[in-house]
Amino acid sequence: MGSSVDGLASGLNTSSMITQLMQVESAPQTKLKTKVATAQTVISSYQSVNSKLKATKSAADSLGSLASWRALTATSSSTGVTATASGGLAGMTGNLKFDVSSVARAQTSIIKVADTTAEGTFPTSITIQPGSWSTDSNGVDQFTAVGDPVEVTIPEPRKADSLTAAVNSAADANGVSLGIRAYPVTTSGNEGVVQFTGMKTGAASGFQITGLEGIGTNGSGLETTAAKDATLTVNPGTAAEYKVNSTTNTFSALMPGVTIAVSKLETGVTIDATSDSTAITAKMQALVDAANASLAEIKSQTAYDPDTRAGSPLTGDFTVRQMNQSLLSMISNGLTYDKTTTVNGVESKQSVNFGSLSQLGVSLSKDGQLAFDATAFAKAYADDPTKVQEAGMAFGSQVRTLNDKQSKIVTNVITGRKDEIDSLNEQIENWDVRLAVRKESLQRQYAALESSLGKLKNQGNWLSGQLAG
Incomplete structure (x- = not known):
């Protein structure tokens, strides 16, 4: 509700006055909206950090998985026979010799x-x-x-x-x-x-x-x-000779983790399945890259510029800043893990002090990042694959545990901030109602003022007319 003509009797810009008064009245709501905007910015920063932590956890989980260390590469001595390695938990290294006695065909x-x-x-x-x-x-x-x-x-x-x-x-x-x-x-x-x-x-x-x-x-x-049927004669000409049939030209159960496909009759074919050190090296590189991405993101979100005296959204968050130090300390302190052994059916645990992670090609650079020497890792794996596999899986498992803990902390903070935003938005909605009532009250008040002034002005004009007559 407002006056029909703004300031008709008083000559005042009542609409402008009401607007200015409402700005003063809405100051508390404006502060609440600013808090919501700030909280949303902080949540975005937490989410950005959390996405990097989860990526690191995923890479660590892959490195710590036995299936990753069972990755195989398969080669065939024949152009008419292909060998494809799928690896996995069932994958095993080895070689196989056979003759392709027949290929599958339809009638x-x-x-x-x-x-x-x-x-x-x-x-x-x-x-x-x-x-x-x-x-x-x-x-x-x-x-x-x-x-x-x-x-x-x-x-x-x-x-x-x-x-x-x-x-x-x-x-x-x-x-x-x-x-x-x-x-x-x-x-x-x-x-x-x-x-x-x-x-x-x-x-x-x-x-x-x-x-x-x-x-x-x-x-x-x-x-x-x-x-x-397709028929392979395995170990031909020896006492261990046997035949394997397939209704198709594909044999998937002859070598664990390797699929063999034949296309023509042939003798003296050899398939070799070996550990795929390149794939394992790539897993370690992926973990280092993901960890560096996490370190860089946390550093960016908690940075402070002393020249401009400007901070980042998470500059004052000690918990997030400490996450970088936790990972760097893990690398600098070396690797220690528990190993379960079984002797005469009895399981026992022993602590293994593997030592510096540089044995796996992992080290710390001067700029607070992780460095990975793929050549050193490949050599160590070739020299002692069992030792490196055991240590690599333990390292992946420890990084995964650390990142899982850190991610849960950040997730809980995000949840708390979202609850805070919900509460602030509820207060803002309440202020919407309160301000609407206040604005309506001011409009009625100034409308009544204009009406009263209008009546007084009319009376004054009447009196002036009477006196003049």
Whole structure:
């Protein structure tokens, strides 16, 4: 509520006066808003520090994981055989020698036809029998029926397209696809073949078709290349020789942590799986980089410039500043850890004083950062992989524990500051109501003042008129 015409009777700018009075009235609310803005800036700084601490924890967790130290690199002596190392807890170093005795393939059956477009070329139906293939002692492929046969009706006009469409849509009694794809191929003019191909490789994915006997070119029937498993002959020519089969050309369980893929017949193939020191070195480098990022962020957020006498959002936070010192002290004090050993089934713990982390290539630089010598680490790992693995895992575990503790402290502070902001915002909202009431009161007061002055002015004008008359 306000006067209809600002300062009509008094000549005063009442709106401006009310605005200035409200600025004075709202001073406490303005201070609260400033506190909220400051607290939000501080929270952003805490969150920035916390993100770096969590990144360091993640890198330390990776270094402290046994799976990281089981990283492998695999090489093959053959261009026709590839070896891919997956590593992991099951990964093991070693080598394997074998012959590729056979490669996996899908079954292919064809029938030659004089005219792929001719109608009535094929019978009204054929029968497809699922089964598997094996090879007898004479090297002859043998088919063994598995499951029930499926009768496939060939619709009119019973030409090549009709046959292949019927086979492609055929399913067994349970509605499961037969896993066969058929298609016509024109070879010359209208001559061609109808080809039936299994969708899966491996001897167990075979089939046999009856009903097409003698209807091909010159009375020919189906010509079949049997489905076959891939077979490796391991340790060939020795007393330890054995064979391993796969329905595909991939063997994933032959060497722990290594997948082998074959593409052609070959003899004398050697696969070597060795520890991937490059990957482990990268894990250590990643931890050092993450730790340096944390150190730099904490230093930035707590910095103070004596020339400008300006501080950073967390300059006065001793807890955060102390986090840098904790990590640097851990590096400078060297590595000590507990080791569990088992003798005759009895577990016992012993303290291991590993000493300076420079043995792992980790040291402190003059500018308060961590330095990492990858060459020194690689040499130490090559000289004594067991010792370096044990110490590296212990170091990663200790850094992870430290950063986890620090991150929880920062998280709790952030939570407390957010609660404080919520409380301040609630007070600000209460002030909104209080100030609105006060503004309305001032508007009524000045409106009443203008009204009273207007009446007095009218009375004065009347009296002046009367006196003049």
